Amino acid sequence: MKDNYLLEMKQVDKRFPGVHALDHVDFRVRAGEIHGLMGENGAGKSTLMKVLTGLYRMDEGEIRLAKKAVSFDRPLDSQKAGISTIYQEINLISYLSIAENIYLGREIMNRTGIDWKAINQGASEILEEMGVKADVTQPLCTYGTAVQQMVAIARVIFAQAKLVVMDEPTSSLDEKEVAILFRQMHKLKEKGISIIFISHRLDEVFEICDTVTVLKDGKLVSEDAIKNLTKLELVSRMIGRDATDVLKRKKGQFEGEQTEILFEVQQIDDGSKLHGVSLGIRRGEILGLAGLLGSGRTELAKVIFGDNPSYTGKLMIDGKAVHWKAPRDAITHKLAYCSEDRKAEGVFPHMSIRENLTMAILPGIARGGVVDSKQQKKIVNEYINRLSIKTSDPEQLIRNLSGGNQQKVLLSRWLCMEPGFIILDEPTRGIDIGAKSEIEMLIQDISQRGISVLLISSELEELVRNCHRVVVIRDGLNIGELEGDALSEKGIMQTIAQAVTQAEEDVG
Amino acid sequence: MKGITAKKQQRQSFELQLHLQKYGTIYAFAALIIINMLLNHNFASLGTLWNLTIQVLPTMLTSLGMVLVISSGGIDISVGSVMAISAVISGMVLTGKVPVVGSGVGIAVAFALLCAMLLGLFNGILISYFKIQPIIVTLILFIAGRGIAQLLNAGGTIVFYNNKFTEIALYRIGGVVPIQLFISLFFVLVIIFLLKKTTFGYYIQAIGENPRASRLSGIRTTGVLLSIYVISALFAGLAGLFESSRASCADPNSIGVLAELDAIAAVAIGGTSMSGGKAHIMGTVFGALIIQLVSIMVNMNNIPFAYSRIFKAVIIIVAVYLQREKRS
């Protein structure tokens, strides 16, 4: 492939209040190539794509499409220029037919109005060429996600896109469906269409992409041809340590062998991301969960906490099997879960710090349904101090706090419950270094007091620094455990990067 | 330099908006009072004040029930029909038409309220267990409820001869202060207490603010939602009782008509978001007062009653517009 660049994004810079989302990023895609875009949360991938498609305006930089400088004010403009996007969540209209979804906005008309015959015919032809069999007159929702993805691609083909952005297209597909998707992608490539493939699945990126670009913390890390890269190199580019980040913390002593296993998870399969994962955690142990985004860590947490009651496998506390119907049951058993998505799953925006902080323990501090405000105030003040939450008044609305302080309030919500087992999902995300170390001290502290901690984090150094043991999750399976001397960033990365065949053999 | 003053201005206007959001309704109420005093000297009298407190009671009750429902992210348009049904039932008991229970005032009230709560249970079960949208569920009783009220007494108005019941509405403490004032105050305090001090109150608002986070915090959303609709119906039942007591009759064709709209209007004016969340009780209280005041104002100044609707409509739209959230 010659250096015939269809897309060139040069020195793109974008800032949001408090966040430097894109720091002079260069990104280029050749015509007819499949270009992978990788990076962890906050790396800037979605921001870069939103700038490309016109959802965001960049502060600096330029974009060139087929050598011509372009600037998009809104999504419609980029679509007209030949850029189409296929999202993780199907952004089509489920109730409308397949054919209509393909042609929406570009309906074929004849003298009497919309020409349904032509539309249905055209849609059938497109699907046939793709090798997909489906009744184009049926509503989209009667078909599974795989077919819906295909329809999204069909729409893109019909729109004669030159560049297709695929954002996590395989996250809800099984192996066979992924193969079909890849076939389609090859066909697009044959037509000279370029594809930007955003994914966290290493194996897929290696299988389908020609080139891969890695972003980290808003900066461009590397751009390489896949054939020149090993999996380990790729992983380390994505989550390797930032040399300037130094936080030395002493881990608490942990007599692993003497303590009994508190909570056990066996062969959990939730029908989508988890494929039979097992692990156990001891009393007072700090167990880390490492893995790339999309590996199923949060899904596992949701099963453990009772948020997802449909799974096969077993959950056990102190050797006894348990089954939750709702988080409420887990909470009664002294489990706690601090979610990674505080906006959607944590914060009650117009309620005060006090109300947010004590929401989960209300039954405990209330008598006859009436909240004991003295006790409540005591707890609130205690945790404001303990976590150094910056606020002038506990009555302040939580939405007026900074992201980091909001996170602290949410953490307090669970800590004040004095749980026996707490799951922390990305607890230090969006928190400054000083607060980070406070929280890590807190984690050590509660472990010393016998509380088990399941720490999910995308920062390897954080896991290595704080955990007694780390379990590595990949594609919904437990593919390795590390502790003691073996517990290092390199060790984790090597485990993640293991060849698929190796992992399959091990797990059977 | 320019950036700093611009930012300061932005912050000031933001603070002004916050202030308006909190106290706007009170200002509006005060403004209305002043306008009325200017328009009509008779306005600023004790008599008017008592009149207001007497007339506002049914709306106050239904608004208090409605603010709970809206706060949880739902709506209840059946309250007018529930008012009618409970008024008719109490009337029937009082005039001896219901055989088994006798004809005492206490029985009439209890029986009527029980029926109201059953209607609320009907709403609640459909909404919380069957997970049907609140507007459609309460639409059922909105349509059918009035028919039921008419059916019960074959469409006729029930006139009470029972003095004890009608005395309730006429009672004045110390011969001066209408009992309605205390009843309103009582229930306002109850609701404030409920929302600020009880776990139930926390849960209602939490569900409206963030249903997912509520579930993850261990809240039993089904039970909470069910109870809210029962309470709303209970308050509607009470409102119907007071209304019929005051009028000494229960007319199934007219009692409670448009009551749900007034209640929703009061809540909207009061600043509680229509999509659910934090409840503004004092705002709702003043909202109810404003709604009633518009009717009184129109009356006292010989303005055709029709204008009151237009005024109410404008106030609602303006209030909601001013109090909507600006996305940062």
Add this chain to the structure above:
Amino acid sequence: MNRNARISTLLRKHGVLIALIMLIIAAGFSFPQFLTYGNLTNILRQSSMIGLISLGMTFVLLTGGIDLSVGSLAALASVIAATLSSYGNIGLMVLVPLAACGVLGLMNGIIIAKMKIAPFITTLGMMMAARGIALVMTGGISVSVDADIVNTFGTIAQSYLFKIPTPVWLFFLVLVVGLYFTNKTRAGRHVYAVGGNEEASRMMGLRPDRVKIVVYTVNGLLAGLAGIILSSRLSAGQPVSCDGWEMNAIAAAAIGGTQLSGGRGGLSGTLVGVLIISVISNMINLQGTLNSWWQSIITGLMLLLVVIMQSRMEMRPKSRRKLTTAERF
């Protein structure tokens, strides 16, 4: 699809139509006068006004919105028509109310789409305002249509064309145009798209704001038309009329299969819903002994049944088809 799934899809798609047919058969057997020309035209004529409003409401519901103001708009239209009758110009009596309601509908649309105030509240306010204007205009009393023009004006509602009342023709005209709109025009399909998934439709290049504004304006116009027919029928404009029409319209649309969440349903379903309500009303009349309040009770019951059935069908997990082996080459 297996047999059970087929039956339930059939029920879901045509259940209400089947219910209507069964109702008609039952009525035919119970009341000899039901299937007479006079009675049937009566039913159709009754349906036409509510029908127009229900059709408009269907569009609004399809976008995921709601319009509580239609009853008041219809009343306002009837009052304006009657008030203008003194000018003796039929064109005026028809065009001005239509224009007024269209403008008010447009205002609804703009407030909802551009100012982003919830449809419930916006149309609630409009409902109060329009009713208020109607009351103010007439001083609260009925306004009779001027004697000079009352006969000409009356032909709108009271005349027959090929033995069928004119309002019924109007209703069917609107229905046919509406069906064409929803099935054969881009704008019509975009209504479904916006209601089905507003965000997705925006990303697919549609303009939800425009769609909404159009829909509320059309709804206003149809309400105006219904009001004009009403005043033609009564030879008067009554400011307190059309009370509760919006709720009946919502019920008719819901019974006919239009979901309040938007994106699903259609005019043909609403037609069935309107007919069901009218037939039931007629049956109650013919019965003679049942009083009018049974009408609302039965409508409420129907709504309850439909709503429960719909919720059960939603709860059943949709059979997601994975690609079969034949499809995977």
